[in-house]
Every structure is written in structure tokens, then in C-alpha cells.
Amino acid sequence: MTNCPGGCTGITPHPQLTLYEEVIDPSGLANLKQQLREALSVVEAREQNLYESMRPKSLAEVKILQAHLKAALEDLEQTAQALAQKQEGKQEG
Structure with missing residues (x-):
């Protein structure tokens, strides 16, 4: 079995993304939610670029x-x- 960073999807975890298991207080959860929003924004921008690059x-x-x-x-x-x-x-x- 091959050990792939990011679960063999080609996507590596954001280096500053806090693992949810480590979050123990409300401010930490709010910070995690903001990090997830930012990461999702990056993914959505990449997705849009990919779709645009595939158009004729x-x-x-x-x-x-x-x-x-x-x-x-x-x-x-x-x-x-x-x-x-x-x-x-x-x-x-």
C-alpha cells in the first residue's frame, strides 16, 4: 500500500490548517471555520480556472x-x- 500525502488525491492539506481534534475552545473553532472558508475559496478558484481552461x-x-x-x-x-x-x-x- 502506497502512503500518499493528501490521501493519493493530489491535494495536500493546507500547512496552517489546524486539525479539528486540537480545537478545544470556541475561539479556536471560529478560527478553524475561517481557515476552512479560506481554503474552500482557494479550491473554488482553482476549480473555476480548471473549468475555464477546458473550454474550447x-x-x-x-x-x-x-x-x-x-x-x-x-x-x-x-x-x-x-x-x-x-x-x-x-x-x-
């Missing part, structure tokens, strides 16, 4: 994605028709 950057990329989507929709339509025919066959028999 050119008309050519958009056209390629549209072609893939069209093919996927056609495949789904064929699957739906085959399933409908199969279901009709069971109802008749």
Missing part, C-alpha cells in the same frame, strides 16, 4: 465538439429505438 478556445475546437455531440446523440437515438423495439417484442410475446 477556437471555432475549430467548437466544431469538433459539436460533431462529437451529434454522433453521441445519434448513438443514443439508435439505442433508444433498439430498446423500444425490444420492449415491444416482450409485450407482444
Whole structure:
């Protein structure tokens, strides 16, 4: 078994994030909540950057994605028709 920092997710714990087991007073809990809010804000910003980086950057990329989507929709339509025919066959028999 491999020992991975961050549980093999590629995410390492924030170095200044206090472990909740160590928090024993209300001010410590408030501090922990603020640290968690800040860490979540960082994660959400990274997530937004990732989503933006994955969006098509050119008309050519958009056209390629549209072609893939069209093919996927056609495949789904064929699957739906085959399933409908199969279901009709069971109802008749």
C-alpha cells in the first residue's frame, strides 16, 4: 500500500490548517471555520480556472465538439429505438 500525502488525491492539506481534534475552545473553532472558508475559496478558484481552461478556445475546437455531440446523440437515438423495439417484442410475446 502506497502512503500518499493528501490521501493519493493530489491535494495536500493546507500547512496552517489546524486539525479539528486540537480545537478545544470556541475561539479556536471560529478560527478553524475561517481557515476552512479560506481554503474552500482557494479550491473554488482553482476549480473555476480548471473549468475555464477546458473550454474550447477556437471555432475549430467548437466544431469538433459539436460533431462529437451529434454522433453521441445519434448513438443514443439508435439505442433508444433498439430498446423500444425490444420492449415491444416482450409485450407482444
